[in-house]
Amino acid sequence: MKWVSFFIISLFCNTAFAAGKLLATPGVSQIEGSAGGGLVPWAQLAGYASEDEWSIAAFCSRGHVKNYSLDVCGVQGNLFNRIELSYAEQEFDVPALSTRIDQKISGVKVRLYGDIVYSDWPQLSAGIQHKSLKDGKVAKLVGAESTHGNDIYFAASKLHLGALYGYNWFWNITARYSEANQTGLLGFGAKDADKKWLLEASSAVFLSREIALGAEFREKLNNLGLGESHWRDIFIAWFPNKSLNVTAAWLDLGSIAGVDKQTGWYVSIAGYF
Numbered sequence: 001m002k003w004v005s006f007f008i009i010s011l012f013c014n015t016a017f018a019a020g021k022l023l024a025t026p027g028v029s030q031i032e033g034s035a036g037g038g039l040v041p042w043a044q045l046a047g048y049a050s051e052d053e054w055s056i057a058a059f060c061s062r063g064h065v066k067n068y069s070l071d072v073c074g075v076q077g078n079l080f081n082r083i084e085l086s087y088a089e090q091e092f093d094v095p096a097l098s099t100r101i102d103q104k105i106s107g108v109k110v111r112l113y114g115d116i117v118y119s120d121w122p123q124l125s126a127g128i129q130h131k132s133l134k135d136g137k138v139a140k141l142v143g144a145e146s147t148h149g150n151d152i153y154f155a156a157s158k159l160h161l162g163a164l165y166g167y168n169w170f171w172n173i174t175a176r177y178s179e180a181n182q183t184g185l186l187g188f189g190a191k192d193a194d195k196k197w198l199l200e201a202s203s204a205v206f207l208s209r210e211i212a213l214g215a216e217f218r219e220k221l222n223n224l225g226l227g228e229s230h231w232r233d234i235f236i237a238w239f240p241n242k243s244l245n246v247t248a249a250w251l252d253l254g255s256i257a258g259v260d261k262q263t264g265w266y267v268s269i270a271g272y273f
Contacts (some may be wrong), residue, residue, distance in 0.1 A: 001233075002016065005055075005179045007104045009120055010108075011015075012200070012239055015028050018051075020048055020049060020051075020053050020081070021048045021049075021050065021081075021090040021210040022051025022117060022191075022240055023210070023242060024118060024206070024209070024210070024212060024239040025044060025048075025117060025159065026044055026045065026046055026047055026048060026051055026057075026059065026070075026078075026238050026246075027042045027044055027058070028072070028245050028247045028268060028270060028271070029039070029059035029061065029076070029155075029245075029247075029248065029268055029270045030042075030048070031061060031063070031072050031088070031090070031183070032086075032088060032105050032107065032129050032131075032149075032151075032183065032195070033072075033076065033086035033087060033088030033105050033106075033107050034046070034076075034084065034107050034109055034127060034129070035057075035076060035084060035086075035109070036155075036172070036202070036215070037202045037216045037235065038061065038063075038216065038233060038235060038247060038249055038266055038268060039091040039168070039200070039202075039216045039231055039233055040155055040172065040174050040201070040202050040216050040217075040218055041109070041122070041127060041129075041174055041200075042155055042157045042172045042174070042202065043077075043111070043116065043122065043124055043125040043156055043157035043172065044116050044123060044125070044157055045078045045082075045083075045084040045109060045111060045125070045157040046076035046077070046078050046079060046084050046086065046272075047076065047077075047078040047124030047257060048078075048082075048115040048246075048272060049079070049080065049081050050081055050145075050241050051080050051081050051082070053080065053081070054077070054078060054079050054080060054103020054131075055077070055078045055270065055272060055273070056075065056077050056078075056272075057075065057076040057077075057270055057272045057273070058073075058074070058075050058270065058271050059072075059074055059075075059076070059268060059269065059271070060072065060073040060082065060267070060268070060269060061073075061266065061267065061268035061269075062267055062268075063177075063200075063251060063264065063265070063266040064261040064264045064265055064266075065251055065256070065263055065264035066259075066261060066262050066263065066264060067072075067094075067095070067096060067256070067259050068078070068092065068093060068094060068095075068256055069092075069093045070091070070092050070093075070185075070261065071090070071091045072088055072089070072090045072091075073089060074086060074087055074089065075087055076106050081111065082110065082111050083108070083109070083110055083111075084107070084108070084109040084111075084127075085107070085108060085224055085239070086105075086106070086107040086108075086109070087099070087105070087106050087107070088101070088104070088105045088107075089102070089104055089105075089202050090102065090103040090104075090185070091187045093140075097138075099138065101133065101134075101135070101138055101139075101185050102133070102134035102135065103131055103132065103133050103134070103135070103184055103185055104131070104132050104164075105129050105131045105132075105163070105184075106128060106129070106130045106136070107127060107128065107129045107130070108128055109123075109125050109126070109127035110126055110127070111123065111124075111125050111256070112124045112125055112126055113168040115122065115156045116158055116159045116170075117142035117159050117161065121158075122156040122157055122158040123156070123157050123158065123264075124154070124155070124156050124266060125154070125155050126152075126153070126154050126155075127152070127153050127155070128150055128151065128153075129150065129151040129153075130147040130149075130150050130185040131148060131150070131151065131180065131183075131188075131189065132147065132150055133147040133148065133184070133185075133187065135248060136187060137148065137149070138186065138187075138210075139181070139186050139187025139188075140187065142181075142186055142187070142224050142257065143169055143183055143190050143191065143223075143224050143228065144187025144188060144189060144190060144223075144224065145166060145188065145189035145190055145191070145193075146187060146188055146189055147186070147187055147188070148154065148188065149178075149180055149189070150180055151176055151178040151180060151184075151189030151231045152175065152176070152178075153173040153175060153176040153177070153200075154174070154175050154176050155170065155172060155173070155175075156169055156173050156174075157170070157171070158170070158172075159174040164205055167205050167207065168205070168206040169203075169205055169206075170202075170203065170204045170205075170206070170212070170214070170242075171201075171202065171203045171204075172201065172202040172203070173199075173200070173201050174199075174200040174201070175198070175199060175200075176197070176198045176199055176200060176225075177195055177197050178195060178198060179193065179194070179195040179200075179221065179223065180221070181221065181223050181224050181228065182220075182228060182256060182257070186224065188190070188227075189223060190223035190224050193221075193223040195210055195222060196249075197223065198218075198219040198220070199217075199219045200216075200217065200218045200219060201217045202216045202217075203215060204235075204237070205262065209239075210238060210239050210240055211236065211237070211238055212236070212237045212239075213235075213236050214232075214235055214236075214237075215233065215234050215235070216231075216232065216233045217230065217231070218230060218231040218232075220256040225273075226255065226257055226258045227254075227255040227258060227260070228254075228255060229253065229256075229259070229262075230254065231251070231253050231254070231268065232251075232252045233249040233250060233251050233252065234249060234250045235247055235248065235249035235250075236248055236249070236265075240271060242259060243271060243272055243273065244269075244270070244271055244272070245268075245269070245270045245272075246267075246268070246270075247248050247266075247267065247268045247269075248266065248267050249265065249267075250263070250264075250265060250266075251263060251265065251266050253266050
């Protein structure tokens with residue numbers, strides 16, 4: 001990938017410029033560029049910046065299922081723990097058709113209320129992701145109406161310290177307003193299809209300060225009539241320090257473009273500085 005430099009930065013950075021939050025509280029990097037889980041954006045912002053700090057993060061991820069693979073690299077900025085800016089580029093390989101679908105995603109997230117640890121109520125954030133396909137031929141072929149679109153979401157997150165027999169427990173719920181087909185990789189909308197609110201959720205238990213084990217669910221649309229499935233994963237995330245995160249997951253993506261049983265693996269590495 002042309003974004004290999006992000007991977008190198010993430011792998012070798014060893015100093016966190018902003019370190020005002022507890023270890024692991026920013027979450028990991030989501031496939032659309034936002035801070036969160038691999039599949040779901042969470043309420044917390046990228047990096048470890050507190051109210052008087054700013055931070056930058058870089059990440060690269062790869063997901064591989066039976067018939068497809070997705071490579072993503074991006075950057076994230078956190079301005080004073082209030083605003084998150086993100087940018088990601090996706091490369092979706094379809095070997096059966098000898099083609100690749102490229103999508104660019106720009107995101108903004110704003111913290112509206114709270115802190116995932118210290119406030120009584122969950123942290124609340126709102127975000128928007130603008131998505132655009134480089135070449136919309138495949139999207140148009142399968143019946144999509146547009147090659148670009150916007151997802152709007154609201155997320156609530158909370159980390160309960162020592163809540164499960166002494167282990168820290170995290171949960172997140174996200175509501176997304178979208179018309180994206182396969183997160184936008186197959187375009188946006190279809191004839192007689194409307195935008196809808198979709199449910200996404202994540203939960204994790206910290207086995208130690210550095211290791212979290214969790215699962216995610218992401219509701220999907222089926223605008224194109226190709227049997228688009230809801231997504232699920234089981235992940236393990238390792239935070240050796242505030243400069244580095246490595247995440248691995250088992251994926252169950254169901255049907256993609258009419259091809260069933262798309263299960264496989266996912267790995268992501270992120271650096272915070």
